[in-house]
Amino acid sequence: MGRDKAALPWGAATMLETVVAAVRTALPQVFVVTAAGRSVALPADVDVVxxxxxxxxxxRGLETGLRAGGAAGYPWAFVAATDMPLITTRVVGLLLDAAAPGDADAVIAVAEGRDQPLAGVYRTGLAGRMDADIGAGVRSMRRFLDEVAVHRVVLGGADARAVFNVNTPADARDARRHGIV
Incomplete structure (x- = not known):
């Protein structure tokens, strides 16, 4: 992107504020994982980790967030990447509902045939396993997911657009031009 995606203007807010606003209506507590020394402006009820x-x-960022969620007593944590400013409360609900009854370790969105591991629900107990894998050199989300029980929720239409990653200035322009924002 060439700049901090979290601070990228998105509508009347930043990209990060937009994601937080969408997920906080569906969750009892929101944690935002950030790098040391990075300042983020968020509502007082959002915990910065x-x-x-x-x-x-x-x-590693996911492991940090899962550890925080587990320490707060949550068995599951919803995860959304900063660069998914189109995430909706509806999609959060669909993924949470899919996690509730199952034996999966993770529930992730699938859009246009592609896994979206940073739009999902994870057991917070996975944090220790992630830490061990990272210590052993595993850095790939996909490789980690190959090692655990994953339930995939296939999204279509507007729900699939909700997990669209804005990775480049062209992605941001396309999202805005097509009336998504």
Missing amino acids: VDPVPGQGPL
Whole structure:
């Protein structure tokens, strides 16, 4: 993207504020994982958790968030990436509902035939396993997911757009041009 995605203007807010606003209506508590020394402006009821080991990618960030959720007493944690500003409360609910009855370790969205591991629900107890895998050199979310029980929820239409990743300026322009934002 060439700049901090979290601070990218998105509508009347930033990309991060937009994601937080969508998920906090469906969740009892919201944790935002950030790098040390990074300042984020969020509502007072949002807990900011600092990633203790920077530079290890999204798997370490996920482990940090799951650890915080587990410490707060939650057996499951919903996860949304900062670059998914189109996430909706409806999609959060669909993924949470899919996690409730099953034996899966993770429930992730699938859109347009692609796994979206950073739009999902994870057992907070996976944090220790993630830490061990990272210590053994595993950095790939996909590789980690190959090792655990995953339930995939296939999304279509507007629900699939909700897990669209804005990775480039062109992605942001396309999302805005097509009236998604």
